[in-house]
Amino acid sequence: MTQLYLIRHAESMSALQGFVGDGGLSPLGIVQAQRLHDRLAATKEIAADVLITSTFPRAVQTTEIIAPALGLTPLLDDELQELRPGRAEGLSIQTFRDRYGVPNYDKRPFLPIAPEGESWGQFMFRVATALERILREHEGKTIVVVCHGGVIDGSFVSFFRMNLWTPPPTRFATQNTSITHWKKRGDIQAGEQWQLVTYNDTFHLLDIDTSTRISWGQPFAQPGSDANHPTMPISTEMHSDERA
Template sequence: MTHLYLIRHGESVANVKPIVAGMKGDVGLTERGIEQAKRLRDRLATSGEIKADVLISSTLPRARQTAEIIQPALGIPIIFDDEVQELKVGEADGMTNQEAWARFGVPDFDRYPLRPLAPGGESWGDFTLRVSRALTRITSEYEGKTIVIVCHGGVIDCSFIHFFRMPSLVVPPIDFHTRNTSITWWERVNRRHQQLWRLNTYNDIAHLQGIGAVESVRWEDTHPAAPVPTEE
């Protein structure tokens, strides 16, 4: 059977500033994020619960740093893959949320799922298609293996859309809340005369007990109180 473990990166500087973080704006993990990743590393080393054949990481610094911290517990090299990055932010990269929203408008993927976050960036539809293609490619290439991907909350959100075959051009009418360094575990099984994906675990953060799981700042919590010029 194919096992797919999706691990969200640790708390990042961009999560708490908040900064729109592509390759330019992403400066890696906070001290808490480093500790979260170390806790996960120690858990995996002690438990041996994930016997990984493949370790893939997003190329964004926050995911790369998380993968490098946990890699010794898995004992295999890291394969870096641009296609499991978070939604690409284009010209907003490195701006604060407030600066980006003032210049490009507040993101509203519910109403405008095909509008990019900023010029050169991705829309919700672009993003879900990219992630779906990446998951199809990776699980096909490593069929029958245990795959670990260190990635992002948005990628893990898209895994639900992909495996549950939900509409991908609209934002689901539910709220995913994926925690830093959480484990999401998908397994491919033979059922009903076909191969189906089974969700075994979502948001497993047992290793964070004692240090807290402080929430990242979310986009909807950083909207200006009054309309920015592009909204008037």
């Protein structure tokens, strides 16, 4: 069984200061990543075989903070970068909009957001290709990928076989350092089935700016009650044309 954990980077300086691009982690971002490290170190809920990160600084810095909790050396992968801004890199949001306009991915999905940058269609194709490659290279393993909100969006587009070229009608709001967990059963010959286990799990951030820290103690990586849950749909959950 292949398991894929997608972790969005912690808050970046660009988000804090309102410019296009990176700038590394903000002070809050460093705290967020440390909280995720503490959670993973205490719970051991992710027994990862491989740790891969986008090469953008905000993702690399997040990975460097959480890597000791997983006991792995990160692998760098350029294809996991967020949508590439090209010449818009480093511009304030207002300057970017004045110079290049507000991107309209719905109406113009093939228009790069700026010269030397990417369009929505190019970005989604890159993400789908990168995930396919990573999953084939590490088939049957538990994979942790530290990446970006757009890459996590792309996982939904790819696994649900949505149209790569135009944004889906449903939007996502992936939080910093959130965990998105996908699980795959079967293989290419027998038939693959992806299951979304969790999305936007940020429980480790709940004690930020509070007087009490989360006491992790000895929580189970998987709730004991899950042992009673069926792993395949029961008859009432199947489509009417599948029932005997």
